[in-house]
Amino acid sequence: MNDLKSKVAYLQGLSAGLDVSAESKEGKLLQGIIEVLDEFAESVGDLEEAQEQLEDYLDSIDEDLYHLEDEIYESDDMDACGEEYIEVDCPGCGETVCFDADIVDDDDVVEVTCPNCDEVVFINDDTHQAADEPEMLLGKVSSDAKDADEDI
Structure with a gap:
């Protein structure tokens, strides 16, 4: 100035x-x-x-x-109760999705989806597959699709 x-x-x-x-x-x-x-x-x-x-x-x-x-x-x-979280990278958009580690031990089948693109990033079935391992997740989705086709 x-x-x-x-x-x-x-x-x-x-x-x-x-x-x-x-x-x-x-x-x-x-x-x-x-x-x-x-x-x-x-x-x-x-x-x-x-x-x-x-x-x-x-x-x-x-x-x-x-x-x-x-x-x-x-x-x-680290929560006051000592709960830990699991981080998984979404294969669709690359976003890091965090969820409670207790989901792994839940008796019901729970699918964790990405909040950005709604893609499934983790399923707590017997194989504990995560989206970080896309070939395993795709195999699960393919077999689920076949089972659905057989039910028809």
């Missing part, structure tokens, strides 16, 4: 030194241009100041969010 203001001040001094009459057409035009440039320089200075304030505010929000994420994810890693 100081650079723009100093350049406008230089132009003001230069126009005063040219001995151009303020009453002439050229003098009025030159004076008007310099006034507009001065207003632009002030506006740019105000914008720069506001931008700096916004950046400072954003940095403080980012730092607060970082501390909050640390607190939240630290408590998510």
